[in-house]
């Protein structure tokens with residue numbers, strides 16, 4: 001559209017104005033008769049992609065509470081509190097994510113050694129208060145029955161081991177005493193530590 | 207008249223002997239519908255004519271550069287999403303290329319192809335917003351929503367590949383977070399075809415509209431010399447007729463293996479370097495982007511197989527002391543990352559050269575003499591993203 | 598309260614200028630007595646006010662719905678069927694909102710302005726002939742009175758812009774003043790074409806004169822004199838668009854430039870006055886154009902006797918006029934959602950370089966046509 005002066009330019013301008021307006025109106029009226037593309041949110045929901053990065057979920061039975069995710073998060077929005085019990089059991093107090101801060105970057109999920117923290121497909125974060133946005137990802141708090149049993153077993157095992165060790169030590173002592181009675185205290189047995197003998201002893205018993 | 211009155215104060219001018227008008231100081235922003243965020247421009251206007259303009263920035267400064275010194279290289283990626291939030295992929299890319307150059311990482315070719323596709327898709331998305339909001343600035347509401355309609359598809363493409371719709375955190379130093387899911391490339395091609403058709407509609411609805419042309423031609427003319435002097439890059443520079451595009455002049459990724467044109471302003475409607483030229487460079491670039499994407503998809507499928515998209519790298523990246531600068535062509539211009547490392551797992555210093563920030567610097571130079579309505583048109587044609595101006 | 602006074606005053610004024618003319622309610626109460634004319638004035642005010650405030654409800658809905666569909670959205674669809682009650686809900690909301698007067702505003706003028714803007718518009722409603730007898734005031738100088746009342750709003754807008762003590766408002770008001778004063782020229786000339794063709798200043802008589810003819814549309818002004826009246830109609834329509842501050846001439850409000858223009862500082866009920874005025878005057882100017890150029894209440898291809906005479910026919914006539922006006926309003930909405938906004942100097946250019954010359958040519962052409 002080069003500019004022209006004089007009457008020709010005047011007519012040209014007028015024509016361009018009218019014509020381009022008509023073209024534009026043609027486009028808008030065409031869409032007037034087509035279907036809307038919008039989605040009525042609360043009633044209809046758009047399907048999110050399988051890889052969608054939404055609110056996290058945690059496979060708690062796999063989690064070993066290694067805190068790798070906590071460290072990987074750039075803004076420290078994961079908070080993990082737990083207590084380790086014998087038998088590799090964790091008593092969970094808290095595994096919370098602060099969604100006021102979280103930016104859904106997935107950096108916490110990538111390094112997890114057990115691949116047990118994921119970003120889910122839930123995205124609605126409508127709450128009445130900011131504090132409600134600190135979500136706990138735990139499916140259970142504290143310990144489950146299984147855990148208690150595991151602990152119990154582990155403790156029994158421990159106790160048993162302790163008892164065995166005590167028995168062994170007693171036996172050894174008795175042996176030593178017997179040897180001493182035999183009148184052979186200067187025997188070079190000091191090099192052999194009792195620890196080394198323990199497995200042997202255990203093995204014998206098993 | 208007393209002596210006091212006869213000495214004109216600054217900011218006053220005489221029109222008729224004893225009639226004085228005073229320039230009006232108007233505060234445009236930080237809450238103004240068309241400053242594209244929280245830009246504040248203090249305008250001195252004589253009626254509708256602007257006599258001076260001073261932009262003030264910094265309302266959403268978030269210390270991105272300082273944060274880069276405090277988090278590991280991988281951890282900084284989500285922050286790069288957030289300076290130019292309309293082109294998060296391109297920011298990811300710029301930062302990752304800088305880190306990769308410093309750490310000398312070898313990126314798998316498939317990752318590079320996908321990076322290119324994503325960068326170009328995001329360029330389309332970003333230019334669509336530029337197009338839509340520009341229409342909005344000039345009072346045309348409808349093109350904005352048409353632009354968003356196509357952008358929505360682009361975003362769901364990203365959602366499919368990386369799971370996020372705006373702040374992607376998809377590229378990490380060394381490669382990508384994921385490989386493309388099945389069927390993704392086909393959908394990208396479909397998007398390109400549909401987009402090319404819709405583009406013609408935008409062209410008829412807004413670009414060729416007489417009122418739009420009248421509003422933008424010969425307005426805010428930036429001559430080529432001035433554009434270079436102010437360090438403009440991207441469509442603002444190319445709109446002034448300077449053919450400078452990092453993808454062409456300093457190819458990164460595989461840009462040297464695909465063919466594309468670099469649109470430059472030609473003064474088709476008025477003077478070279480006016481608002482219409484800058485706007486049209488963006489529009490033309492969208493078509494070039496679909497062209498690049500088509501070639502990328504073809505080459506990617508021909509040359510690579512699904513699989514590895516991440517370079518072999520240690521769990522925590524530690525980069526020996528070095529300094530690198532990598533500039534990439536963001537939708538808004540050259541996005542530069544200047545990275546200084548010191549052997550630790552965190553950057554010693556990261557300087558980000560934001561294109562919007564540099565492009566914004568020309569506002570005080572070209573606004574005076576235009577009308578208030580033009581100020582909106584000019585700021586819109588420079589297409590700034592305040593998140594990146596303030597960083 | 599002060600805002601409600603000007604509309605009332607205006608309607609009495611309109612009644613006053615009615616002089617000896619006939620009107621719906623005068624017949625009812627007997628034109629002779631003083632009380633009769635007072636009662637007819639009150640009733641006329643009530644009817645006009647009701648119509649003028651009901652129409653915007655419909656139009657805001659239509660605007661949002663139409664714009665929604667043009668942008669592939671849905672528009673309002675929550676309140677009532679198809680969101681029809683949405684505008685009522687909005688109105689109620691506006692009424693209960695806090696009414697803020699800026700600290701440094703000129704309080705009296707600030708309060709007066711919205712009423713003044715509304716006043717001209719409502720008074721002008723009284724002059725629209727919906728059918729042969731359904732006209733509140735059939736003033737002998739109808740067209741001129743209408744043009745005068747339409748331009749009354751510029752006073753209110755300038756007042757609002759100045760009294761708000763806001764620079765954006767002031768700029769908006771200045772734009773409005775410049776735009777309105779300029780566009781009155783082509784508008785006036787185009788109205789003159791109608792007056793010339795029908796040799797009357799009464800809109801009612803113009804509508805009557807457009808009945809019958811070739812295919813029963815031949816007497817419509819745009820068909821009777823297609824060479825000159827059609828361009829004149831287009832010019833008038835554009836000028837009226839500018840007059841109602843509709844896009845692409847919405848410079849006084851220009852939300853992307855002047856935040857909200859002259860009503861930036863207005864809120865609540867006062868804002869709703871401006872809002873009401875915009876939408877009601879959309880109908881008003883459309884009805885004016887219809888009465889003058891598009892055959893008023895006459896139905897195409899049907900003889901004029903169908904819409905005159907009985908009460909039923911006159912109701913039909915009113916409906917026809919409303920439908921025709923709605924069509925023009927639809928075009929206004931359509932244009933708004935298609936076009937960008939013009940700059941102030943281009944608005945002046947368009948007026949003085951394009952519309953005014955074309956209008957003059959049409960005027961001269963019409964003179965020739967009528968003398969042929």
Ligand code: SF4
Pocket residue numbers: 058062063064065066067068069070111112113114115116117
């Ligand atoms: S990284 Fe994985 S295993 Fe470790 S604490 Fe986090 S979720 Fe549990």
Ligand code: SF4
Pocket residue numbers: 072073074075076077078097101102103104105106107108109
């Ligand atoms: S998604 Fe990112 S921000 Fe959120 S908890 Fe995980 S690492 Fe932290």
